[in-house]
Amino acid sequence: MxxxxxxxxxxxxxxxxxxxxxxxxxxxxxxxxxxxxxxxxxxxxxxxxxxxxxxxxxxxxxxxxxxxxxxxxxxxxxxxxxxxxxxxxxxxxxxxxxxxxxxxxxxEPGEFTRRAFLAGKLDLTRAEAVASLLGAQSVQAARQATRQLGGELGARLSQQRRQVTALLGELEGLLDFPDLDEDAAILGRIRAKLSELYAQLSSLGLSFRAGGKALSSGLELALLGRTNAGKSSLVNALSGSERVLVDAKPGTTRDFVEVKAEWDGVPVTLIDTAGERADKSELEEQGLRLGQRRYSGADLALIVVDGKLGLGPEEQGLISSLPASLPYLVVWNKTDQVGCLPVPTDAVGVSALNGWGLDVLRKRVLARLAGSVTAQDELVVTSARQAEGLRLAAEALARAEQVIASGCAVEMAASELRIAGARLGELTGEEVTDAVLDAIFSRFCVGK
Ligand SMILES: Nc1nc2c(ncn2[C@@H]2O[C@H](COP(=O)(O)OP(=O)(O)O)[C@@H](O)[C@H]2O)c(=O)[nH]1
Ligand SMILES: [Mg+2]
CATH class of the missing domain: 3.30.1360.120 (Probable tRNA modification gtpase trme; domain 1)
Structure with missing residues (x-):
């Protein structure tokens, strides 16, 4: 046609x-x-x-x-x-x-690339990489997109799909020609292979949370703490800008302020907030509420502590009020000051004033939130769709393995393998519906 x-x-x-x-x-x-x-x-x-x-x-x-x-x-x-x-x-x-x-x-948006996909010019992971490359906000994001554009992810997934298909073939062979003695040995081999594939798929899927998300949408860090702990000074020091006002008078930051930075090729947004203090003004109260709404979806809270004052009820209150989904790290600031209390082992000591410890802090944060991204040679999944597909495929393989282990009907294991194969096929585009394609290509710009 x-x-x-x-x-x-x-x-x-x-x-x-x-x-x-x-x-x-x-x-x-x-x-x-x-x-x-x-x-x-x-x-x-x-x-x-x-x-x-x-x-x-x-x-x-x-x-x-x-x-x-x-x-x-x-x-x-x-x-x-x-x-x-x-x-x-x-x-x-x-x-x-x-x-x-x-x-x-x-x-329509993405229509040229969609035609390229339908013509077999690129698999779906490469088509998605085109969109990621156009939208890349950092060097690392562009680097991963280029790798996916090169077809590495697609090739790996398609090879894993072929392995699933081969295992399915073996299972079907058992169904057609049962032979009790041989079957046990074959099933044992299939189980081992299933565990191996499961481990590969789930770790690739998890790379999204461990770094892929960091690349596609960037990391968001909220700086929280009492007034005058040095949050705004730290935001400036960590972003290398003088973006936020700093003052010796408490309550300088009323609103929340967002500052963008790039650490080791990863886009980072620092969210500076109004500090906690007992006698806050109505305006500060309002600023705090606005800030809370903004940072509740962040990736990590940095609890900034004035090292001379240490962890007090303000900080404890703050920590216990954090949403369960928001992990935190204590940052012990003002370590340059005489009389600074010793830095607790799970905290990072810094000085916003003279820059001590800032590199350690950046490294700690990246290792925690983007570990697999900064390790250069690791392939990471950068779309939620791919992560979800990998999770579903891995789960189906795990179920197939359990079914075989528990001696249940081989047909059940075969049907799980079909599910795993279909999920992988959706990722590479070898087995994909128009609705999935619509969803993917609508994210593209017109002209690509
Ligand atoms: N000595 C020292 N003073 C600091 C440091 N960080 C911030 N300050 C001072 O602490 C005061 C409050 O800083 P600010 O960043 O406005 O704190 P915020 O209210 O938490 O945003 C200012 O006078 C800063 O110069 C630091 O690392 N060492
Ligand atoms: Mg401030």
């Missing part, structure tokens, strides 16, 4: 050059009607000079370069024309209008 011809602005708007992409079975005919001069015999993958001309009025819209990439040697696998025009938004939109006037339609 011939696919409808689609077009979109594929580059950003406002750069020196803007790129319009046209893809589909009628891409050449569409381009031919709006580009002049059209080469007598157009060659694929060669750049031509010409004009975009409105067919009705013959008005020259832009001076451009254009290129044909004949399918299947193109991004989508179809005939693709790219027009390199001037980057102004009015001109680019007018070129799109001209394309539409000769029968192309506007591409």
């Amino acid at each position: 011939a696919s409808p011809t689609i077009c979109a602005i594929a580059s950003g708007i406002g750069g020196g050059i803007g790129i319009i992409r046209i893809s589909g079975s009628q891409a050449i005919q569409t381009a031919q009607r709006i580009l002049s001069p059209w080469p007598v015999e157009i060659e694929s993958h060669r750049l031509y000079y010409g004009h975009v001309i409105a067919p009705e009025s013959s008005e020259v819209i832009d001076q451009v370069l254009f290129v044909l990439m004949r399918g299947p040697r193109s991004y989508t696998g179809e005939d693709v024309i790219e027009i390199h025009g001037h980057g102004g938004q009015v001109t680019l939109r007018r070129i799109i209008e001209v394309c539409l006037s000769v029968g192309a339609r506007s591409a």
Whole structure:
């Protein structure tokens, strides 16, 4: 079936050059009607000079370069024309209008990549990596996306899916030709293989919580503590900016303030809050409430303590009021001061004033929240969809193993293996529904 011809602005708007992409079975005919001069015999993958001309009025819209990439040697696998025009938004939109006037339609978000996937140009993990790469907010995020784009994750998952299919084949063989003596040995081997696959899939799935999330959405750290403990000073010191006001007078921070930083290639948002104190003003009270709502979803609370005062009822109260989902780390500040109390073993000693201990603190936080990301060679899963799919596949394998161990019917184990295979197939796209594809590609921008 011939696919409808689609077009979109594929580059950003406002750069020196803007790129319009046209893809589909009628891409050449569409381009031919709006580009002049059209080469007598157009060659694929060669750049031509010409004009975009409105067919009705013959008005020259832009001076451009254009290129044909004949399918299947193109991004989508179809005939693709790219027009390199001037980057102004009015001109680019007018070129799109001209394309539409000769029968192309506007591409939906991610539609080019979806076609590339359907044409077998990339598996689903690579298609998702395209979106991650475009959205990457840090060097580490871009690095992982590039790895996935290279196909490493897809290749691994597809190989694991083949192993599941092979095990399923063996089980089905047992069903067809039962032989009590041999079966026990075969089942033992299948169980061992299942445990091994289970361990691989679940640890890959867990890498999302242990780092993938850090890369895709960044880490959020809330700095909490009593007034004057040095929270705002620490936010400034940890982000290398003078973003937040600091003062010797307590109650300087009324509102919560968010400051962005990047630690070891991981995006970090530091949330500075109004401090706790007994005689707080109405405004501080309000600021505290707002702050609580904001930080309750953070990844870690840093309880900042004035090292000269130590852990008091204010801090204890704060710690016990933290949501159960929010872990905390005690940061012993002002260690530069004479009379600073000894740093407890589970706390990190720092000085916001002269920078002592800040590197240790950053390392501790990263090790705790993003351990597998900063270990360079580890492959991590960066989407919640992939983590969920891996968890479901791993659970099905664990159930299959239990079924075999408990001597239950082999059919039951086989059906669990089918589930595991299907979940893995959904991740690579070898076995995927339109609804899943819709959900994935709707996150893309138009033009990709
Ligand atoms: N000596 C010393 N003073 C600090 C340190 N950190 C903050 N301060 C001082 O403590 C006071 C309160 O700091 P601030 O950051 O506003 O505290 P916040 O209320 O917790 O945000 C200011 O006078 C800071 O200069 C530190 O590490 N050492
Ligand atoms: Mg403050």
